[in-house]
Each structure stands twice: as C-alpha cells, then as structure tokens.
Amino acid sequence: MNFSVLSSQFWSLCLSGLSLGLIYVLISLGYTMVYGVLRLINFANSEIFMVGTFATVWVETGLTGHTNDSQPLHGFQLIWTLGLALVIAMVASGITAVAVEFLAYRRLRARGTNRLASLISAIGMSIVLSESARILSHSRPQASPRLLEKTSFGEVAGANFRIDTVLVIISALVMFFILDRFVNKSRLGKAIRAVSMSEENSKLMGINLNRVISITFLIGGLMTGAASFFFMTVYETTKFNVGFSLGLAAFTAAVLGGIGNLRGAFFGGIALGLLETMSAAVLGSQWKSVTVFVVLVLVLLVRPNGIFGEAIQQTRV
Amino acid sequence: MINLRDKGAELWEGWNRPKRTVFVLALIGFVMFMPFLGNFSFTSILDTPIASYQDVLVYPIGMFVLMGLGLNIVVGKSGLLDLGYVAFFAIGAYTQAILGTRTHLNAWEILPIGMGLAMLSGVLLGLPTLRLRGDYLAIVTLGFGEIVRIVTLNISITGGTNGIARIPSPPAIAGLKFDIMHPVNYFWLVFAMILLVIWMIRRLSVRRPGRAWEAIRQDEDVAMLMGIPTLRYKIWSFSIGAAVGGAAGVIYAAKVLVIAPQMFTFNVSVLILSCIVFGGMGNMWGVVFGGIILAYLPERIRFITNARQLVFGITLVAIMNIRPDGLLPRKKREKLKAKKAAHNV
Numbered sequence: 001m002n003f004s005v006l007s008s009q010f011w012s013l014c015l016s017g018l019s020l021g022l023i024y025v026l027i028s029l030g031y032t033m034v035y036g037v038l039r040l041i042n043f044a045n046s047e048i049f050m051v052g053t054f055a056t057v058w059v060e061t062g063l064t065g066h067t068n069d070s071q072p073l074h075g076f077q078l079i080w081t082l083g084l085a086l087v088i089a090m091v092a093s094g095i096t097a098v099a100v101e102f103l104a105y106r107r108l109r110a111r112g113t114n115r116l117a118s119l120i121s122a123i124g125m126s127i128v129l130s131e132s133a134r135i136l137s138h139s140r141p142q143a144s145p146r147l148l149e150k151t152s153f154g155e156v157a158g159a160n161f162r163i164d165t166v167l168v169i170i171s172a173l174v175m176f177f178i179l180d181r182f183v184n185k186s187r188l189g190k191a192i193r194a195v196s197m198s199e200e201n202s203k204l205m206g207i208n209l210n211r212v213i214s215i216t217f218l219i220g221g222l223m224t225g226a227a228s229f230f231f232m233t234v235y236e237t238t239k240f241n242v243g244f245s246l247g248l249a250a251f252t253a254a255v256l257g258g259i260g261n262l263r264g265a266f267f268g269g270i271a272l273g274l275l276e277t278m279s280a281a282v283l284g285s286q287w288k289s290v291t292v293f294v295v296l297v298l299v300l301l302v303r304p305n306g307i308f309g310e311a312i313q314q315t316r317v
Numbered sequence: 318m319i320n321l322r323d324k325g326a327e328l329w330e331g332w333n334r335p336k337r338t339v340f341v342l343a344l345i346g347f348v349m350f351m352p353f354l355g356n357f358s359f360t361s362i363l364d365t366p367i368a369s370y371q372d373v374l375v376y377p378i379g380m381f382v383l384m385g386l387g388l389n390i391v392v393g394k395s396g397l398l399d400l401g402y403v404a405f406f407a408i409g410a411y412t413q414a415i416l417g418t419r420t421h422l423n424a425w426e427i428l429p430i431g432m433g434l435a436m437l438s439g440v441l442l443g444l445p446t447l448r449l450r451g452d453y454l455a456i457v458t459l460g461f462g463e464i465v466r467i468v469t470l471n472i473s474i475t476g477g478t479n480g481i482a483r484i485p486s487p488p489a490i491a492g493l494k495f496d497i498m499h500p501v502n503y504f505w506l507v508f509a510m511i512l513l514v515i516w517m518i519r520r521l522s523v524r525r526p527g528r529a530w531e532a533i534r535q536d537e538d539v540a541m542l543m544g545i546p547t548l549r550y551k552i553w554s555f556s557i558g559a560a561v562g563g564a565a566g567v568i569y570a571a572k573v574l575v576i577a578p579q580m581f582t583f584n585v586s587v588l589i590l591s592c593i594v595f596g597g598m599g600n601m602w603g604v605v606f607g608g609i610i611l612a613y614l615p616e617r618i619r620f621i622t623n624a625r626q627l628v629f630g631i632t633l634v635a636i637m638n639i640r641p642d643g644l645l646p647r648k649k650r651e652k653l654k655a656k657k658a659a660h661n662v
Contacts, residue, residue, distance in 0.1 A: 128634065255456050293464055
C-alpha cells in the first residue's frame with residue numbers, strides 16, 4: 001500500500017479518474033436508460049460498446065487507410081477523420097442496440113413473460129456478438145493508429161492536461177448535457193420518462209410503446225458508441241472481450257448512482273472513475289475492482305436504492 | 318406445443334406406489350448405466366468428439382446439473398437473482414486444493430469443510446446484501462463472484478494465475494477407485510450427490526422453508542406481513558445453495574487435479590443460470606433437463622470448434638424466444654392444479 005501517491009499525484013489522478021469516469025458515464029447511460037423503461041438489465045450493452053470500438057478501428061484503419069505507423073494528422077483532416085470515426089462508432093452501436101432490442105427483447109415483452117427469460121435472452125445476444133467479433137478478429141487485439149498527436153497543454157498542479165484527456169472530458173460533458181436536455185425537455189424525452197413511470201398509463205396516453213422503447217435503446221447505444229470512440233482515443237487498443245470489464249464497471253456506476261436515473265449515472269460514473277484510479281494507485285491495479293465492489297456494497301447498505309435513486313418498485317424475478 | 322412436464326406429472330400422479338418405485342429404480346439404473354452408452358454402435362451418436370464421453374458426463378454434465386439444482390433453490394424457489402454462483406464453486410474447489418496439498422486430510426474429510434466454508438461465505442454475503450432486491454442483488458452477487466476470482470488470482474496461497482496443481486485424488490471407497498482411469502466412479506459419485514440434493518429439495522419444498530421461499534418469491538411484502546422472517550429464510554436459501562456449489566467444487570477439484578482462476582469466471586455463473594431458465598425455472602426436472610442439454614450441447618458440437626460458443630448463444634436466444642418459460646415449464650401445471658382445486662370446491 002502506498003498512500004504517499006495520493007498526496008503527491010492527487011490532481012493527476014483526479015484528471016485521469018475524471019476522463020475514465022466520463023467514459024463510464026456514457027456507457028452506463030446505455031444501462032440506465034434501458035433499465036428506466038424496461039426494468040431490465042441490458043446485458044448486451046457491454047457488447048454494444050465492443051462493437052463501437054471495433055467500428056472505430058475500422059474507420060481509422062480500413063476506411064481511411066491509416067496504419068499503425070502513419071503520421072499523426074493535423075488540421076481539417078484530423079477533425080474530419082475523428083469526427084467520422086465518432087459518428088460511425090455511434091451509429092454502429094446504436095444499430096446494434098436496436099437490433100438487440102428487436103431480437104432479444106421484443107417478442108418476449110409482447111408475451112409478457114418473466115424477467116429472467118429476457119435476461120438469458122440478452123446474455124445469449126451478448127455471447128453471439130462477442131463470439132462473432134472473436135471469430136472475425138481471430139481473437140487478436142485490434143489497435144487504432146495514433147491519429148491525434150498526444151501533445152500536452154501544460155501541467156497544472158502536477159496534472160498533465162493532455163489533449164486526448166481534455167477532448168474526452170469536454171465532449172463527454174457536452175454529450176451528457178445534450179442528452180439530459182433531450183430527456184427532460186423534448187417531446188420524445190417526455191414520452192421516454194412517461195414509459196419509465198408507467199408502461200400501462202403511457203399506452204393509454206397514446207404513446208407508441210414499441211417505438212419509444214426502440215428509441216431508448218437507440219439513444220443508449222449512441223451514447224455507448226460515443227464512449228467506445230473516446231475509449232479508443234485514450235487507450236488505443238481493443239479486443240473482442242473488452243466489453244466485459246468496462247460494462248461491469250459502467251453497470252456498477254449506474255447502480256451506485258441509482259439505476260434508472262440519468263444524473264445518478266453521471267455522478268456514479270465519475271465517482272467510480274475516481275475511485276478506481278485512486279485505489280489502483282494506492283493498492284495496485286489488480287485490486288481496483290475489489291475496492292469498487294466493496295464500496296458498492298457499503299453504499300447500498302446505507303442507501304439501498306443507490307445514491308440518487310428513488311424508491312424503486314419491487315422487482316421480482 | 319405439448320407440455321412434457323405436465324404430461325409426465327399426470328402420468329406420475331396416476332401411478333400407485335409400487336409402480337412409482339419401479340419407475341424410479343429403473344431410472345436410477347438407466348442413469349448409472351449411462352457412462353457405457355458410448356460403447357455401442359447404435360448409441361455412438363451420443364459420443365463427444367475430442368473430449369472423452371465419460372469425462373463429459375462428470376464435467377460439465379453432472380456438475381452442471383448438481384450446481385443447477387443448488388442455484389435453483391436460490392433463483393427458482395426463492396426468486397433471488399444470484400449472478401455470482403461460481404464463487405461458491407470456486408471456494409469449494411480451492412478448499413479441496415489447498416487443504417489437499419498442504420494437509421493430510423483426504424477429499425471426503427475436506428468435503429464437509431468445503432461445504433461449510435461455502436455456506437459461511439453465503440451467510441456473510443447474504444447478511445448485508447439480501448436486504449436488497451432484484452437487480453441490486455444481481456449486481457452485488459456478480460461482484461462477489463468477480464472478487465473471489467480476483468482474490469484467487471492475486472494471493473500466494475492460491476498460486477495466482479498458475480493455480481494449484483497435483484491435487485490428490487480421493488481415496489477409494491468400497492473398492493471404487495477415484496483416479497483418472499475411472500471417470501465412471503466419479504460419475505456415480507456425482508449422481509449420488511444429485512440424488513441426495515433432489516431428495517433434500519423435495520423434502521424442503523413441502524415443509525416450512527419451501528413454503529416460505531415460495532411465498533417470498535411470489536410477493537415478499539405479503540410474505541413479511543404474514544409473519545415470515547423473510548431475511549432469515551432468504552439467508553437459508555442462499556447458504557443451502559452455496560453449500561451445494563461448494564460440494565460440487567470440492568469434487569471438481571479432486572477430479573481435475575489442477576485448478577486455476579480462469580476456470581471460475583462469470584461465464585460459469587451465466588451457464589448455470591441458463592440451465593435453470595432454459596429447463597424451466599423452479600422446476601427440478603426442468604433444471605436437470607436444461608443442465609444436461611446446455612452442458613452436453615457445446616461438447617457435442619466441439620468439432621465446429623470456432624463457432625461453438627456462437628451456436629450456443631444463438632440457441633439461448635432462440636429457445637428463450639420460442640419457449641420463454643423454459644423447456645419444461647411449471648406454470649401450466651400450477652394453473653391446472655389451481656383449476657382442479659377450484660373445481661373440487
């Protein structure tokens with residue numbers, strides 16, 4: 001154990017924790033939005049994330065023809081390539097999410113069956129997605145070329161403001177803000193909130209349930225796809241099973257903040273990112289998930305519905 | 318679609334006691350004979366390419382059925398979603414591995430210790446977390462499963478990534494040798510344990526704990542209002558399930574002789590849970606059936622090595638969409654019973 005790290009590198013840890021945390025926030029939106037409307041854990045969300053990382057790699061290598069030893073881009077070309085990668089990653093994840101809803105959830109929902117059947121069906125979809133990626137990528141890790149030169153804006157209090165970290169933090173904040181406005185202000189957002197309050201009543205109010213649920217999956221997928229692009233920008237490598245640990249962490253973040261609650265996911269994600277980074281520095285990175293789960297259990301003991309969660313209806317298997 | 322479970326139950330209820338006894342004995346005899354089925358030409362379709370058929374019967378098939386029955390007490394009977402069942406399996410396996418290699422205790426003496434430790438960890442996990450409901454419990458149990466795996470990876474007594482090798486085989490009982498050359502004996506051992514668990518569940522189901530679990534599963538608030546100490550029964554359910562998982566772990570470690578953390582991943586928990594849902598939740602025969610199919614199928618199609626898991630995933634989605642209540646659901650049977658009761662009144 002090395003507590004001196006905490007004082008000597010505090011701000012630097014905070015900064016990297018914040019960027020990791022914001023990636024978690026975006027992924028956990030995929031969980032929390034779906035949970036809000038369906039009261040189901042979207043188990044395939046980790047694979048939706050994985051699809052996004054593969055799409056990013058595909059755009060940066062296959063589509064625009066860069067290789068691992070190509071020079072970093074500048075100016076308009078850089079913005080255009082990264083923008084394209086972001087959009088395609090989001091679209092790929094969004095489409096996957098809608099497909100998952102269509103194949104794994106819709107029929108079961110129409111028949112009004114038990115929740116576990118949907119869970120297993122989602123787990124099945126998650127196996128299908130990750131196995132397809134494994135077969136297509138021959139189990140090899142995929143690296144994205146370094147298109148963005150990782151220059152630093154300078155150091156403040158020991159924290160290195162690198163361009164990729166800053167980019168992730170600002171864009172993720174903007175995206176979360178837009179989403180929050182969308183859900184709280186727009187007509188469609190109102191429909192989503194209505195469905196999450198009561199499926200029956202929103203149907204009576206003339207809301208097209210299937211359409212709203214599809215759109216919720218789409219939005220969750222778009223956000224998860226954006227997270228995968230940012231993840232690739234910072235960490236630069238992915239594998240068919242990348243989704244498992246990140247998805248687990250993001251889901252924990254959603255639960256920590258109070259699942260089904262957007263702002264809860266926001267604070268839960270950031271808290272989790274900071275916690276993970278700090279505990280990795282103090283205890284060694286192999287113990288970080290243990291710390292995270294211990295904290296989760298402790299939080300749930302005091303606040304059984306998460307930090308910002310409302311009293312949730314009783315959920316039964 | 319025909320409901321095999323109901324047809325079977327109808328047939329069974331129509332029989333008198335001697336008929337039932339004969340049927341049960343015949344079934345037990347058939348299962349005991351199963352390891353030799355791979356030998357005949359007309360049953361060679363059963364044979365599993367690559368892995369030996371007799372080994373496959375012990376692990377995964379026997380183990381999956383055993384653990385499926387154990388987890389079914391938690392998920393199917395009391396309705397607690399446990400996504401970290403592999404933790405108890407791992408605790409049992411590591412108990413056998415550590416005590417077997419470091420002390421003179423043999424596997425039979427370690428078995429109760431392993432079950433006890435698994436139960437204890439079940440209680441320790443259950444006390445704080447069983448107050449939570451539904452999906453919160455799911456994520457905490459999932460986390461517990463991961464914690465156990467990470468701990469075994471990172472502390473020295475469990476051997477880290479390499480795991481523990483040279484675990485001693487159990488000593489012979491009544492002339493039945495337990496070593497690599499005799500997988501059949503392991504199969505009989507696991508089968509005996511499965512019978513024991515089935516017997517235990519059948520007894521518990523018709524007594525107070527079984528009724529309490531059923532009430533908790535259907536509506537926890539109502540159960541509490543009826544004076545059922547729900548937390549206590551939930552912990553019982555959790556720890557009995559854990560003990561079965563621990564027992565499976567001890568036998569597994571004694572059978573495979575080498576264990577390592579990568580054998581105890583989240584995938585195992587998912588597979589066991591799938592057995593339950595696949596076969597028909599809460600229904601013992603459904604679980605047995607689901608366990609056999611989900612354990613056997615990936616082994617049978619091992620020749621398509623690369624796409625094996627893919628086919629498995631597609632099967633899960635397809636079956637869940639076609640039969641959401643599992644292959645042998647209990648629902649209709651319960652409805653039928655209710656109808657009959659109403660008719661009699």
